[in-house]
Amino acid sequence: MTGPEARRRAAARMLADLPPSAAVWCSGLHKRYKRRTAVEGVSFTVERGEVMGLLGPNGAGKTSVIKMLLGLVRADAGEVLLLGRPARDPYARARVGYLPELFRYQPWLTADEVLTLHVRLAGAAVPAADRRESLALVGLADRAGDRVGGFSKGMQQRLGLAVALVARPELVVLDEPTSALDPLGRADVRDLLLSLKARGVAVLLNSHLIGEVERVCDRVVILDKGRVAASGTLPELLGQRELRLRLGGVGPAARARLTAAGELTRDGDAYTVALPAELDDAVVPDLVADLVGLGVRVHAVEPGRISLEERLLDILRTGPSQEHR
Ligand SMILES: Nc1ncnc2c1ncn2[C@@H]1O[C@H](COP(=O)(O)OP(=O)(O)O)[C@@H](O)[C@H]1O
Numbered sequence: 001m002t003g004p005e006a007r008r009r010a011a012a013r014m015l016a017d018l019p020p021s022a023a024v025w026c027s028g029l030h031k032r033y034k035r036r037t038a039v040e041g042v043s044f045t046v047e048r049g050e051v052m053g054l055l056g057p058n059g060a061g062k063t064s065v066i067k068m069l070l071g072l073v074r075a076d077a078g079e080v081l082l083l084g085r086p087a088r089d090p091y092a093r094a095r096v097g098y099l100p101e102l103f104r105y106q107p108w109l110t111a112d113e114v115l116t117l118h119v120r121l122a123g124a125a126v127p128a129a130d131r132r133e134s135l136a137l138v139g140l141a142d143r144a145g146d147r148v149g150g151f152s153k154g155m156q157q158r159l160g161l162a163v164a165l166v167a168r169p170e171l172v173v174l175d176e177p178t179s180a181l182d183p184l185g186r187a188d189v190r191d192l193l194l195s196l197k198a199r200g201v202a203v204l205l206n207s208h209l210i211g212e213v214e215r216v217c218d219r220v221v222i223l224d225k226g227r228v229a230a231s232g233t234l235p236e237l238l239g240q241r242e243l244r245l246r247l248g249g250v251g252p253a254a255r256a257r258l259t260a261a262g263e264l265t266r267d268g269d270a271y272t273v274a275l276p277a278e279l280d281d282a283v284v285p286d287l288v289a290d291l292v293g294l295g296v297r298v299h300a301v302e303p304g305r306i307s308l309e310e311r312l313l314d315i316l317r318t319g320p321s322q323e324h325r
């Protein structure tokens with residue numbers, strides 16, 4: 001059978017066989033405001049179900065990049081696809097949730113009314129139960145009927161997150177989601193990001209704060225003065241990890257076992273093992289079990305943390321460079 005119908009079906013099959021489009025794809029983004037260049041040649045991809053962090057100091061161009069991705073600011077150059085479509089495509093629009101950096105909701109509306117309004121503006125149909133669920137997700141379950149005018153900044157930010165999530169988007173773009181939150185609130189957002197990831201939702205998160213939330217990111221892109229200064233997975237950017245142990249009764253066999261795990265240094269009963277950057281979850285428990293099996297007394301096991309903050313300062317000091325990958 002030939003003819004237009006067969007060709008149409010063949011084309012549909014070919015499209016279906018292609019790998020699913022990335023959540024975000026952008027290439028060569030440029031933006032100038034009058035004489036100030038804000039973004040200069042930024043390209044990156046966010047895969048489906050991936051949490052990507054766009055990090056960098058104030059004024060690095062993070063918000064400008066996000067606004068270009070969403071079609072809220074016109075790029076001077078560059079291309080963007082969201083969920084495989086142009087950003088202005090209604091299909092993409094309806095499946096992207098967005099928390100803007102600066103926002104104020106109508107203070108006379110209740111939290112539930114704010115959600116209802118946004119859902120209506122987005123042209124989506126969201127049942128009341130889903131609205132309640134999205135408020136519960138951000139810890140505002142019992143505030144649905146309260147006026148937003150009486151909300152603290154942190155509560156308004158939580159509500160903003162609920163607005164970004166309420167229509168069950170495939171991609172969520174969050175501009176500084178934790179700037180108004182206390183450490184507890186940040187931990188909540190981290191858990192929220194993990195639950196989104198578990199549901200296969202892609203997240204692009206933009207932040208000048210380094211902390212727990214950033215540790216949820218599968219990959220980060222570090223912006224500095226409008227350019228990509230570095231990008232990669234956290235292990236790639238942070239390099240080696242180390243494990244600090246306090247041990248008693250270490251014989252030759254235990255020593256050999258420790259050395260097999262990584263380069264070993266010792267100071268009295270304190271042993272430090274340099275572990276590879278990409279670490280299997282089983283490595284540490286297996287090591288501890290083997291040491292115990294070899295008669296070692298294990299007093300303490302502590303993963304060494306190279307902080308992302310230190311690493312970031314490093315990268316920013318050396319400037320956009322060979323770090324780029
Ligand atoms: N609407 C605007 N008009 C003029 N300059 C702007 C505008 N928006 C951003 N900028 C400038 O562009 C640069 C990047 O800003 P922005 O994207 O907001 O950075 P970030 O979100 O990383 O803090 C800054 O120098 C900022 O002053």
Ligand SMILES: [Mg+2]
Nearest residue numbers: 062063064101
């Ligand atoms: Mg910003």
